[in-house]
Amino acid sequence: MFKRTISLMLSLVMLISVLTGCSTNELGYLSLSRELAALTQFSFENTTNIEVTEGVAGEDYNAAINLKGKANIEDLNSIYMNVDVTFSLNGVKSTDPINFIIADNNAYVSKNLVLQLITFDEMLNGEATESVEVINDFYNNGLKDVEYILLSDLDEMGSIEYETDYKEMQDDAIDYITTAFKGFDSKLITKINGGYSIELTSQGALEFVERLITYVSEHREHVFDETVKYVENLYNNTEFEGMTAEDKETLIAELEASRQDFYDFLDEAVMILETEELDSIEELVRGSKLKQAIVKTGSSYKENSSAEIVYEGISMGKLSAETLVTPENVEKISVTESVMTIEDAESLYEKTENKINPAQTMQLVWYADGEDLDVDITRESGKTDWNTQPYTIIENRVYLPLRYIGETFGEEVYWDNDARKAYVIRGNEKIDMTGVIVDSRTMVKVRDFEKLGYKITYTLDGDFSTAVIEK
Numbered sequence: 001m002f003k004r005t006i007s008l009m010l011s012l013v014m015l016i017s018v019l020t021g022c023s024t025n026e027l028g029y030l031s032l033s034r035e036l037a038a039l040t041q042f043s044f045e046n047t048t049n050i051e052v053t054e055g056v057a058g059e060d061y062n063a064a065i066n067l068k069g070k071a072n073i074e075d076l077n078s079i080y081m082n083v084d085v086t087f088s089l090n091g092v093k094s095t096d097p098i099n100f101i102i103a104d105n106n107a108y109v110s111k112n113l114v115l116q117l118i119t120f121d122e123m124l125n126g127e128a129t130e131s132v133e134v135i136n137d138f139y140n141n142g143l144k145d146v147e148y149i150l151l152s153d154l155d156e157m158g159s160i161e162y163e164t165d166y167k168e169m170q171d172d173a174i175d176y177i178t179t180a181f182k183g184f185d186s187k188l189i190t191k192i193n194g195g196y197s198i199e200l201t202s203q204g205a206l207e208f209v210e211r212l213i214t215y216v217s218e219h220r221e222h223v224f225d226e227t228v229k230y231v232e233n234l235y236n237n238t239e240f241e242g243m244t245a246e247d248k249e250t251l252i253a254e255l256e257a258s259r260q261d262f263y264d265f266l267d268e269a270v271m272i273l274e275t276e277e278l279d280s281i282e283e284l285v286r287g288s289k290l291k292q293a294i295v296k297t298g299s300s301y302k303e304n305s306s307a308e309i310v311y312e313g314i315s316m317g318k319l320s321a322e323t324l325v326t327p328e329n330v331e332k333i334s335v336t337e338s339v340m341t342i343e344d345a346e347s348l349y350e351k352t353e354n355k356i357n358p359a360q361t362m363q364l365v366w367y368a369d370g371e372d373l374d375v376d377i378t379r380e381s382g383k384t385d386w387n388t389q390p391y392t393i394i395e396n397r398v399y400l401p402l403r404y405i406g407e408t409f410g411e412e413v414y415w416d417n418d419a420r421k422a423y424v425i426r427g428n429e430k431i432d433m434t435g436v437i438v439d440s441r442t443m444v445k446v447r448d449f450e451k452l453g454y455k456i457t458y459t460l461d462g463d464f465s466t467a468v469i470e471k
Helices: 002-017 024-037 113-125 132-142 166-180 202-218 220-236 245-257 259-273 277-284 342-356 402-408 446-452
Strands: 041-052 061-072 080-089 098-103 106-110 148-153 160-162 189-192 195-201 238-240 289-297 300-311 314-327 339-341 359-367 372-379 384-390 392-394 397-401 412-416 421-426 429-432 436-438 441-445 455-461 464-470
Touching: 024 166, 024 189, 024 195, 024 289, 024 300, 113 132, 132 342, 148 342, 166 220, 195 202, 202 220, 202 259, 202 277, 220 238, 220 245, 220 259, 259 277, 339 342, 342 402, 359 402, 384 397, 397 402, 397 464, 402 412, 402 421, 402 441, 402 446, 441 446, 446 455, 446 464
Parallel strands: 148 339
Antiparallel strands: 041 061, 041 314, 061 080, 080 098, 098 106, 106 148, 160 238, 189 195, 195 289, 289 300, 300 314, 359 372, 359 464, 372 384, 392 397, 397 441, 412 421, 421 429, 436 441, 455 464
């Protein structure tokens, strides 16, 4: 099974790789693509329009995304990017560009993303169903001294380290294509003024697959050897966290051992060509098309792409995109403005919502041998939320997290470190919630919330339990 999976993956890699082929036009296209791929410092602009029809989504959607920015990818282990993003959906447009930055192996987003949550809501629901008051309070007060939100530390996330630079990796990929598929003609590329164009229809795709399978079948040993060589080189130039040299050797050995499986796969594919199976598939998607053009104007490169998916004669959706890339010296600039982590921002937003739009009802569901309970919340505005929280069972009694439940209902929970106790504060009143400490968290019995005047409904059905807390 593993070897067959490798064979399928190899075939997919080859299919993608040789979409350009290696005839005169293909080599010209590859040469122009290599120029573009060699750019490591550049500015870019992109406009992408997407149409999704009612047959797919239940109603028609027309979306547009616009990107404008700069990038420095000279060092793949420390890339830099600064891009402004605007968007629209069915005529509703974002009010301001959202700024995304990758710098010093961190990913940031400008805080005005928060305000765009209202716009997102209007786009998807026709009106702002999310609490506008909560978002505005969070933005104006919680984030008043913050400019950017830290989305992730790429050093912590990244498990890949590159031993070579971007240009060398691109050169290796193109060298692989021109060597492994030397002489293959995709018949998809035409020369146009200043560049090249690829056009693929459903019938053209069928003919391309037939030519590709025939070519690879006739040159199977050469194609397989070159593919193994390329993958091995890729592994040698890339460090994966937790992967040893022995692991890499094992993977390459398994790849080489899959040769016969790959040959068998090709034989099956050739047999399929002799049937009408591919023709029946083509008939289903007849009318689908893909077109891409790349031209060079001065020192800039422009790419135009368009695609349409048709299924059983019905258009499912369309996509069009235009990208302009211009070489430019791009300085890597660190984010020096005030920053808040995404975890802190989420916690602060939750507290803001609990203050302005607290829970009215909370349903908690758990199993006797589980670790987390499911929490369904209905807030005062009618908005519903779902969450999971830990719980513990002591002497056949369930204990629930006080701070989470209390603060979700808008209560002020106070921890007295000297007394090692948690209280709920209401004005001058301090309500002792008793409880036990589990993993530095105060856990209380579900009935303890009756001290706050809440109504508790508790149901036990075998190992399945439900508690409803109503304010």
